[in-house]
Amino acid sequence: MHELTKSTTVPDMLAPYDVPRPHPEGRAWTMANMVAGLDGTAAVGGRVGPLSEGPDVELFRLMRALADVVVVGAETVRKEGYGPVRLPEERQAARVATGRTPLPPLAVVTRSLDLDWESALFSEAGTPTMVITCAAAPADRLARARDHAEVLVVGEESVDLGAMLQELLGRGFSTVLCEGGPTLLGRLAASGLLDELCLTLTPLMGGDPLPVALTPEGGGTSAYQLRHSLVHDSTLFLRYEAAGRE
Structure with a gap:
């Protein structure tokens, strides 16, 4: 165990988490x-x-x-007031150096599509937000969602999470x-x-x-x-x- 005390300078917090991650069973690795x-x-x-x-x-x-993509449920987006993903410039540069985009897109998982399309998450310039939903989503909300975000429909009555991870890997998102x-x-x-x-x-x-x-x-x-x-x-x-x- 690595122990830090109040007098100890916190090291690079990300370093222990920067490890190889495989693609299990043809889908994205999910952390x-x-x-x-x-x-x-x-x-x-x-x-x-x-x-x-x-x-x-x-x-x-x-x-x-x-x-490669940040996935979050709609209720968390609403309660926490989510905005676009932001990273320090040096982290963005490190991503670009390894062939990735400067920022990972954020994908909201929702059946109801009850989202505030005027919020910063959808209205601010930057990396586009994705919406992941199912075929049973209200048709009028689905049409509006497509005006504000890239929409991925997986599953019939609810979002099929396995299919979602396969689709994300197919789009080049190997780590979720x-x-x-x-x-x-x-x-x-x-x-x-x-x-x-x-x-x-x-x-x-x-x-x-x-x-x-x-x-x-x-x-x-x-x-x-x-x-x-x-x-x-x-x-x-x-x-x-x-x-x-x-």
Whole structure:
């Protein structure tokens, strides 16, 4: 375990996470980055912000440099007020040097297409936002979505996450970073599609009764192996990979 104290200068937080990632079963590798309190809560007052501070804020921002696309559920987009992906110039340059785009696009997973098309996520110039939905989405909202974003339709009554990851790999997105929320993360894990979980445990208790992941009924359990740990002050940074992914 790597331990940092208050007097220790925090190193490059991203370095332990910059590791080779394969393409399991012809789909994109899926990693998630989440934060939780000691009691497992994933939000305080409906938002994750109060749980995240200092190095975790920096890590959340920089983790996106490792992704080809950032995927997030619509409810998280609404509650957290998502905007376009931003990275420091040096991180953008490093991506370009390896043949990638300066910034990864952000893709919103939504069945209802209940999104604010005037928000910064869709109205600010920069990397276009993608919307991932299903055939059962309301036709009028689907038409409007296509006016504001690149739309990917996968699945009939709900978004087919396996097909989504295959489609994303086909578009050249080999590493997907999921930023939640708990419903999307739970579905990925239950489907055997979550390859990696980067989890920050912050020293707080008493948040909302909302776990990091909500397992759908009948979803079962999945096993993970610890690959990296780091302590800074009283915050614990953990990186897990799904068992058998070597």
